[in-house]
Amino acid sequence: EAQVTQNPRYLITVTGKKLTVTCSQNMNHEYMSWYRQDPGLGLRQIYYSMNVEVTDKGDVPEGYKVSRKEKRNFPLILESPSPNQTSLYFCASGRSGGAWNEQFFGPGTRLTVL
Amino acid sequence: TQLLEQSPQFLSIQEGENLTVYCNSSSVFSSLQWYRQEPGEGPVLLVTVVTGGEVKKLKRLTFQFGDARKDSSLHITAAQPGDTGLYLCAGEIYGGATNKLIFGTGTLLAVQP
Numbered sequence: 001e002a003q004v005t006q007n008p009r010y011l012i013t014v015t016g017k018k019l020t021v022t023c024s025q026n027m028n029h030e031y032m033s034w035y036r037q038d039p040g041l042g043l044r045q046i047y048y049s050m051n052v053e054v055t056d057k058g059d060v061p062e063g064y065k066v067s068r069k070e071k072r073n074f075p076l077i078l079e080s081p082s083p084n085q086t087s088l089y090f091c092a093s094g095r096s097g098g099a100w101n102e103q104f105f106g107p108g109t110r111l112t113v114l
Numbered sequence: 115t116q117l118l119e120q121s122p123q124f125l126s127i128q129e130g131e132n133l134t135v136y137c138n139s140s141s142v143f144s145s146l147q148w149y150r151q152e153p154g155e156g157p158v159l160l161v162t163v164v165t166g167g168e169v170k171k172l173k174r175l176t177f178q179f180g181d182a183r184k185d186s187s188l189h190i191t192a193a194q195p196g197d198t199g200l201y202l203c204a205g206e207i208y209g210g211a212t213n214k215l216i217f218g219t220g221t222l223l224a225v226q227p
């Protein structure tokens with residue numbers, strides 16, 4: 001089954017404790033992206049990747065890191081999480097970053113930083 | 115910063131009613147996508163409109179792209195409880211190496227049986 005998987009689905013942590021949210025897709029997509037979703041703000045892009053070893057900042061990259069060592073995986077790293085990073089996070093993938101790019105979303109990771 | 119405003123933010127209606135959701139911006143988009151998101155899941159693409167004035171139908175859902183490609187609407191006829199969810203519009207902006215998707219603020223629809 002074609003899908004984007006994220007782990008964990010739920011995470012409660014404390015300020016400053018490094019964490020990684022994993023994302024994996026089995027559709028051989030070149031393009032992958034991370035978003036955060038907050039009430040009233042919609043989906044905001046954190047980082048995206050056009051292909052292996054190619055990553056770039058989205059609209060809200062501060063406090064986040066990513067890596068793309070393999071085509072299928074695109075982990076999101078919070079080196080020192082803070083309470084304002086409490087949010088619902090989505091990973092997405094697509095065939096390319098070109099026109100009419102449909103993005104396939106994972107189920108989401110709900111993160112709470114105390 | 116491009117902004118996509120959706121209205122209304124919340125909508126609660128009875129089964130069988132019609133409704134329209136609006137998506138507006140001052141920016142011009144190369145295409146406009148509509149997604150539906152159900153609780154506990156990620157957004158799922160419903161449709162992409164590309165040409166100014168384009169109308170697409172998906173069963174009881176009708177999507178229209180504004181003539182100037184700055185706005186879009188989603189009309190649902192005879193809403194069903196299964197239509198309940200968060201509806202998101204997303205405008206695509208040509209960005210050179212990659213196009214960028216700007217998501218709207220969302221419309222939360224609840225259809226009561």
